[in-house]
Amino acid sequence: MKTVLFAFVLEMASFAAQGQQTSKPTVPDPAKKIQVVDAACGECQFGMEGKSCDLAIMINGKSYFVDGTSIDEHGDAHAKDGFCNRIRKAEVQGEVVNGRFKASYFRLLGDKKKKISKK
Structure with missing residues (x-):
């Protein structure tokens, strides 16, 4: 019985591992507009209401929390x-949905490290 249970748990773990996204393209979609925006911690730099430090961008003077990447994916x-101490410039693609920016591409300018992009 222990062997059957172990096999079942192992099988479920392999399904979960296969469902994880392993790589994100770093190339923007050429069919979509790339915007250069201010990016920072929404709470610390943009004065947004929140429970913790979260990535936000500012477009045309309005700030939006970002979905599709996190503040921790871009360093400390x-x-x-x-981001909590400085506003930085970023290239982004995506759209505002329900008051949040859904990023399909995000790259800090002046930073050579890989950034997120997903389709």
Whole structure:
């Protein structure tokens, strides 16, 4: 019985692992407009209401929390040049849905490291 249970748990774990996204394309969609925006911690830099430090962007003077990438995917938010201490420029693609920016591409400008993009 233990063998059957172990096999079942192992099988479920393999299904869960296969469902994980392993890589994200780093190339923007050429059919969509790339916008250059201000990016920072919404709470610390843009004065947005929230429970913790979260990535946000500002488009035309209005700030939006970002879905599709997180503040932690772009380094230490509390470092000297981190999002909680500094507003940075980023290239983005996506759309505002229900008051949040749904990013399909996000890349910090002046930063050579890989950033997120997903389709």
